[in-house]
Amino acid sequence: MKLGLLLESLPVLRFAGQEGRIIDSVHYDSRTVTPGGLFVAIQGHRSDGYTYIEEAIENGAIAVLAEKEWPGRPSISVVQVDNARLALAAVSSAFYGDPCRELFMIGITGTNGKTTTAYLMESILTAAALKVGVIGTIDYRFGGQSFASPVTTPESLDLMRLLRSMADSEVTHVVLEVSSHALDLHRVACCDFDVGVFTNLSRDHLDYHHDMDTYWQCKRELCIGRLGVGSKQEGATAVINWDDPKGKGLCADVSVPCMRTGFSDDCEIFAKDIRLTKEAVSGRVRTPEGEFDFTSSLVGKHNVYNILSATGVAIALGLPLETIQKGIAELRGVPGRLECVANELGLSVFVDYAHTPDALENVLTVMRALTAGRTITIFGCGGDRDRYKRPMMGAAAGRLSDLVVLTSDNPRTEAPEAILADIVQGIAAIQSHQYESHELAKGFEAPGYVVEPDRRKAIALGLGAAKSGDTVIIAGKGHETYQITGETTAPFDDRAEARQVLKQLYAVGSKQ
Numbered sequence: 001m002k003l004g005l006l007l008e009s010l011p012v013l014r015f016a017g018q019e020g021r022i023i024d025s026v027h028y029d030s031r032t033v034t035p036g037g038l039f040v041a042i043q044g045h046r047s048d049g050y051t052y053i054e055e056a057i058e059n060g061a062i063a064v065l066a067e068k069e070w071p072g073r074p075s076i077s078v079v080q081v082d083n084a085r086l087a088l089a090a091v092s093s094a095f096y097g098d099p100c101r102e103l104f105m106i107g108i109t110g111t112n113g114k115t116t117t118a119y120l121m122e123s124i125l126t127a128a129a130l131k132v133g134v135i136g137t138i139d140y141r142f143g144g145q146s147f148a149s150p151v152t153t154p155e156s157l158d159l160m161r162l163l164r165s166m167a168d169s170e171v172t173h174v175v176l177e178v179s180s181h182a183l184d185l186h187r188v189a190c191c192d193f194d195v196g197v198f199t200n201l202s203r204d205h206l207d208y209h210h211d212m213d214t215y216w217q218c219k220r221e222l223c224i225g226r227l228g229v230g231s232k233q234e235g236a237t238a239v240i241n242w243d244d245p246k247g248k249g250l251c252a253d254v255s256v257p258c259m260r261t262g263f264s265d266d267c268e269i270f271a272k273d274i275r276l277t278k279e280a281v282s283g284r285v286r287t288p289e290g291e292f293d294f295t296s297s298l299v300g301k302h303n304v305y306n307i308l309s310a311t312g313v314a315i316a317l318g319l320p321l322e323t324i325q326k327g328i329a330e331l332r333g334v335p336g337r338l339e340c341v342a343n344e345l346g347l348s349v350f351v352d353y354a355h356t357p358d359a360l361e362n363v364l365t366v367m368r369a370l371t372a373g374r375t376i377t378i379f380g381c382g383g384d385r386d387r388y389k390r391p392m393m394g395a396a397a398g399r400l401s402d403l404v405v406l407t408s409d410n411p412r413t414e415a416p417e418a419i420l421a422d423i424v425q426g427i428a429a430i431q432s433h434q435y436e437s438h439e440l441a442k443g444f445e446a447p448g449y450v451v452e453p454d455r456r457k458a459i460a461l462g463l464g465a466a467k468s469g470d471t472v473i474i475a476g477k478g479h480e481t482y483q484i485t486g487e488t489t490a491p492f493d494d495r496a497e498a499r500q501v502l503k504q505l506y507a508v509g510s511k512q
Contacts, residue, residue: 003038003063003077006091010081014069017077021062026095026157028088035060040088040157041067049084065091085186089156093190099163100192101231103133104173106313107188109222110199110241112359113306114152114177116298117199119334120310121175124327128319133166135159136177138335138479143169153182156189163191180205180218188222192230195237195313196223199305200244202358206386220250228256239312241305242267259316261308269312271304278348278370278471285311292321294328299338299350300366336478338363341495343502345509346468351494353478355382355409357392360475364400373469374402378462379476380423380455383414383484387422394426397449403440403465404431404449407458409476410484416453424451440465455483455492460501474498 004019006026024036030052033039039056041049041064050066057064063077064070065087072078081087093100106121108114115137125132133142135154140147140162153176154162166174182188201216209215228236236256241247243262251258260267265286274283281303282295296307307328314324333339341349350367354360360379368375377397381390397404406423408416428434433448437457440450443465452458459474466472474494477483483492 001095006038006094007079009090009094010079010087012079012081014080015078016072017063017079019077021077023063023095026088026091027056027061028155028157030056030059030061033059033061035062037061038063038065038091040065040084040091042084042088043067083186085156086189089160089186089189092157092160096160096164098190098231099160099167100190102167103163103171104317105191105193105232106173106175106195106197107178107191107193107222107226108175108197108199108309109178109180109183109219110197111202111204111219111356112362113199113302113309114179115353116303116306116334116337117197117309118175118177120306120328120331121313123331124310124314124319124324125173125175127327127330128323130173131169131171133163133171133174134176135162135174142166142171151181152177152179153187155185156187159187159191178222180215181208183218183221184209188226190230191226192232193222193226193236194232195239195316196227197239197309197313198223198241198244198247198250199309200241200358201246202356203389203392204356204386206388207384216246220246220253223250223254223256227254237316239269239309239316241309243305259312261305261312263304269308269315271308274301274304276301276366276370278367281307287311287315287321289315290321292325294325296328297332298334300362302362302366303338336480336495338367339478339495341498341502343499344506345466345502347463347466347502348471349463349474349498349502350471351474351478351498353480354379354475355477357389357396360393361396361400363473363475364396367471367473368400371469371471373467373471375400376403376405376462376466376470376472377401378405378407378458378472378474380407380409380411380416381419381476382410383412383416383419385412390419390422391426394423394428395430396426398427398430402447403435403444403462405458405462406449406451407455408453408483408485409455410480410482412484413486416485420451420453424449437461443467455494456497459494459497463498463501463505 003021023038027033033056039061065079137152223238238254239259242260261269339351354363435450481493
């Protein structure tokens with residue numbers, strides 16, 4: 001595409017060079033630049049793309065876009081803009097032919113529930129015989145292909161490339177998890193959505209946003225700024241959790257039709273007659289198009305909210321109730337979301353991604369109510385992230401567990417002991433008794449907690465202390481298959497570790 005055409009929608013501050021030059025590719029990473037490429041110098045978390053302009057040119061860039069003035073060369077076209085990230089989004093959309101115009105775009109934002117809601121939507125749309133693409137925390141997938149997801153919402157260039165591939169593969173509907181980072185960093189600035197979903201808001205990512213109001217302002221942008229605009233000015237709908245305090249205000253602020261979800265009959269989509277077990281949730285949903293009964297293998301009241309969100313989107317699409325019902329029933333589970341680890345010891349073992357105070361409290365509240373025996377929780381908090389949520393999570397675990405095993409969860413560049421000390425501040429106010437690891441060799445009687453920085457040992461410790469009828473929740477990592485310590489990423493899967501320990505415990509018990 002000609003450079004001039006790529007720049008048509010940009011407020012360019014300064015231009016030097018030839019607008020007629022043909023751009024063969026677009027890049028924001030100088031290492032990926034190929035001959036004939038345009039290099040967009042964006043500010044990253046650790047480095048400024050401006051310092052890599054020379055490297056990009058050495059690799060073949062014939063045009064450079066940046067916020068700061070660059071002296072330039074006669075052979076290189078130079079574009080100066082006020083916001084390089086916004087420019088990257090616009091250029092990427094233009095380069096890939098504005099794929100959002102060709103796709104029905106469903107965006108989901110909120111602190112918790114995005115991934116499960118996305119899986120539910122995928123199942124419902126598949127039941128409707130529609131071709132679906134999903135972009136989210138666990139992976140990016142469409143047409144039988146699956147790609148690892150380094151971040152929940154890709155950078156705008158990667159996103160547009162992926163959406164173009166989906167459109168060219170005859171995908172008709174895309175379900176996109178939209179993170180607060182993505183909204184703040186303009187990754188979806190040129191994505192016009194047909195439906196926007198808000199699940200809930202609770203504390204998370206304050207290491208990045210610093211305060212809850214800033215975090216909320218980013219989250220609300222999906223329904224306020226990306227609905228009813230651009231190519232999707234007609235027919236856009238917001239699906240909003242009315243039971244969440246922020247949801248009520250958001251409903252009043254959106255400029256498009258709003259579908260409210262919740263447990264109140266004030267809502268357009270609401271649930272009643274809910275029945276919860278460790279294996280499933282069932283109940284009845286009322287919609288503007290009628291009512292239907294549902295049964296889902298998902299567990300917990302919090303997943304009813306996700307079911308309601310997905311139902312709201314399906315109603316906005318005009319899908320039959322029978323199709324919605326089928327899609328909900330056919331989803332067998334979501335990786336790392338209260339994922340059950342089967343065993344022959346009479347234990348209920350679940351691995352869950354809960355890594356915020358609200359998510360952990362939701363999971364433990366559900367499982368404690370459904371457990372005849374004791375509740376054992378194994379969890380930690382990530383390093384280089386919001387420190388202030390750590391004691392809050394410790395307090396929640398201490399209040400809702402009989403035994404808490406504190407351990408490491410991606411400590412990154414922080415000392416694991418320092419992270420654990422932060423968590424202990426919260427739990428010690430609830431659980432006064434601290435066990436030593438060797439004391440749990442034969443189980444435990446009184447409620448308490450133990451600190452074991454080694455996650456592999458912690459999982460063995462928690463499972464080894466359990467007895468038939470107990471529930472063990474291993475929280476924080478969920479679907480993740482790695483542990484980040486310092487600058488090193490090593491393989492680690494809570495599910496695989498739990499299976500190995502359970503197998504060993506069963507073998508030992510069989511010999512006794």
